[in-house]
Amino acid sequence: MLEMSLQKKIEYVLLILAVAFCFENEVSAQSPFTRADTLRGSITPERGWWDLNYYHLSVEVFPETKSLKGTNLVRYKVTSPHQVMQIDLQEPLKITSVTQEGEFLEVRREGAAHFITLKKKQVPGTFEKILINYEGQPKEAVRPPWDGGITWTRDTNGKHFIASSNQGIGSSIWWPSKDHPADEVDSMLITVTVPKGLQNVSNGRARRGEVRENTVTMDWFVSNPINDYGVNINIGDYVHFGEKFEGEKGTLDMDYYVLRDNLEKAKIHFHDARRMMEAFEHWFGPYPFYEDGFKLVEVPYLGMEHQSSVTYGNDYQKGYKGTDLSGTGWGLKFDFIIIHEAGHEWFANNITYKDVADMWIHESFTNYSESLFLEYHYGKEAGQEYVRGTRSRIENKIPIIGIYGLNRRGSGDMYYKGGNLLNTLREVIADDEKWRSILRGMNEVFYHQTVTTEQVEAYIQEQSGLNLENFFDQYLRNVSIPTFEYYFSDQQTLNYRWSNCLVTFDMPVDVSIGEDTMRISPTTHWQQAKVKQSGTLTVDPDFYVGSFRLR
Known part of the structure; x- marks a missing residue:
């Protein structure tokens, strides 16, 4: 600073x-x-000594019992000597075992935090890995995405329609992780097994699919760093279409996964995704994950910003569920969820x-x-x-x-x-x-x-x-909105200051008096400026401030 x-x-x-x-x-x-x-929100000693490098999350989903069973291979770099690691997993899910180089490790649980005592000496600069086995019925989301968890529902054809959403409650609501945003994993493989007749779509690019007698397994690889809450599973009777976008870093794959019955309307409605990409590359620079592509995936809740796997559930409406949040009419020119979440x-x-x-x-x-x-x-x-x-x-x-x-x-x-x-x-x-x-x-x-x-x-x-x-x-850091106070002491003298604000506040502002526009720099002390004539004063409405004429 x-x-x-x-x-x-x-x-x-x-x-x-x-x-x-x-x-x-x-x-x-x-x-x-x-x-x-504190255990959830801080860099505890058991989190601070190791840096995430790679996850391989492998999970089988059982829709009929609303349960999961899986493993997470965690590879990390030792940054300072320590022998206890914190991994998070929220109840009612349970870690059944943790191993390192084939040896079972002691795990002490304190709420969602699991403290794993490592037998092998942890040497700074080395890369190590542990394998975590877990299972159980994860928390079911009641009002996703705000409360978070897994949504278990069915589509109009009676097929399972399932998705994760966990920004606030944390990734550990459905998989064991280092559940703190300060440390992003460098890359990740996500392997998901679902019943035959369904498909899982996750972050990154599809690598391998395997169809067995009763199940389908798909690998998705994320080659870029990813925040833990952005990791997701989306399971349904999906169909796919896509397009190529010629962007600032070359050709970007834009893929769309929607329920079978929604394919034709999605092909029209999802034009907003391309319009979004054009606008945001102009304003913000190249899409940050060309290597992993861009996906828009239909889900049974409103939607969320999962990296390279943005989820969508706005019922193919403009605005926010058909409402203009601004009240101006402009909010109905685009699908809010596509634009905001992307x-x-x-x-x-x-x-x-x-x-x-x-x-x-x-x-x-x-x-x-x-x-x-x-x-x-x-x-x-x-x-x-x-x-x-x-x-x-x-x-x-x-x-x-x-x-x-x-x-x-x-x-x-x-x-x-x-x-x-x-x-x-x-x-x-x-x-x-x-x-x-x-x-x-x-x-x-x-x-x-x-x-x-x-x-x-x-x-x-x-x-x-x-x-x-x-x-x-x-x-x-403050809740008051600055008010521009002013009065004219004579026909050509404007008196002004900021009020309802910090005593140190000193933002410049544009004002108009009649046909004349001027920039002035108020503080919280009275100041004066010469003007051509007194009259109706208007503060530029694009400044988020109040204004009040004293007399």
């Missing part, structure tokens, strides 16, 4: 303490923090948070991507109207950033407020090509990386050439 003065550091610490106190009281009243929160390929899958408290990095940028999609296809004002229209959904009750080390995300304002935050930042920078270069640059500099809010802030400040510390503090 850019260098701060001592006074600035003191103010910043006081701000964080105040926000943390308020946020903790808000959350803990309903759900007090526990040791389980936008996460850049922000969530390419650039991933290190801690769920920084979930705004995923959701704010992807929410904002919806307006950029509209701008690319329909012009800038279309995008601006859309993002402004979403402001009615902002609550401003809890900060966007959550609590670190406890698997606690911030408020849902990370979506609509986050999109408006970024749109406001674009107006502050006041250079659309520079803004686009910043978005593209992020996906290049942070390519296939896990990051923190501080890294994102520092990059944007560096590239914009602006000191934006107060801006980010105000919109990410």
Whole structure:
């Protein structure tokens, strides 16, 4: 982050303490923090000494009993000497055994955390592996994707239709993993066995299929780093179609898997996927996973951003279940799930948070991507109207950033407020090509990386050439929305300041008085500017601020 003065550091610490106190009281009243929160949300000593390299997850799915049985081969690099490893698997699933080089290892369970005592000396710099066997009935998702788990249902022809979704609850709800976002596996093989007559579609590219008397097994290989919550299984009576997209890195395979009865309407409706790819490569740079291709897979819930296996369940409607979230009409120009969830390929899958408290990095940028999609296809004002229209959904009750080390995300304002935050930042920078270069640059500099809010802030400040510390503090760590207060002391003198904000807030803003437009730089202290004449003052509506004339 850019260098701060001592006074600035003191103010910043006081701000964080105040926000943390308020946020903790808000959350803990309903759900007090526990040791389980720490084991899930922090880099424990048993997680910190090893770096994920490779998974081979192999699982057989039994739809009739809603159960799983499988193994996970975990290859890792030893980064410091330690003999106990933490692997996570949530009840009611059970780890039945763990072996290393053929020897059975002792496993101590504490909730979802399993502490494995390794017999072989762990030498820094070496690569080792363990094999985990597990089985049981995983949690069934009640309201996916928000509550998470496995969805077990049937299609209109009575065939099984099954899918995983687990962003909030974690990958360990259905498979044993290092369930923390800071460490992404470098590559992964996913082997899934299902009853004959069904097909599984997972992340990456199909490698091998094997048909036995009663089952079908398919391998899917992911050659790029992948966050654990993005790993998925999707099982149904699928049919496939696809297309080639000539993109910035060459020819991209775009594949679509839909239920048999939906094939013809999907061939028309999924045109939005190609439109998405055109728009987002323009704004964000090349699709981040050319090697693994892009898939859109129909599922029995709304949809989610699983890397290279984006899931879709919006019933072939425009908008969000047929609704325009902006209330402007522009939200019915595209299928929300296709655009939003695919936008996460850049922000969530390419650039991933290190801690769920920084979930705004995923959701704010992807929410904002919806307006950029509209701008690319329909012009800038279309995008601006859309993002402004979403402001009615902002609550401003809890900060966007959550609590670190406890698997606690911030408020849902990370979506609509986050999109408006970024749109406001674009107006502050006041250079659309520079803004686009910043978005593209992020996906290049942070390519296939896990990051923190501080890294994102520092990059944007560096590239914009602006000191934006107060801006980010105000919109990410505070709930009040700055109000532009003003009055005219005479016909040619405008008096103005920011209120309802941090005392250090100092964002420039564009205002119009009659036919004249000007940029001014208010602080929280009264300032003056000479104008041609007093009259009706309008703040540029693309800035997410309030305004109030005192007299």
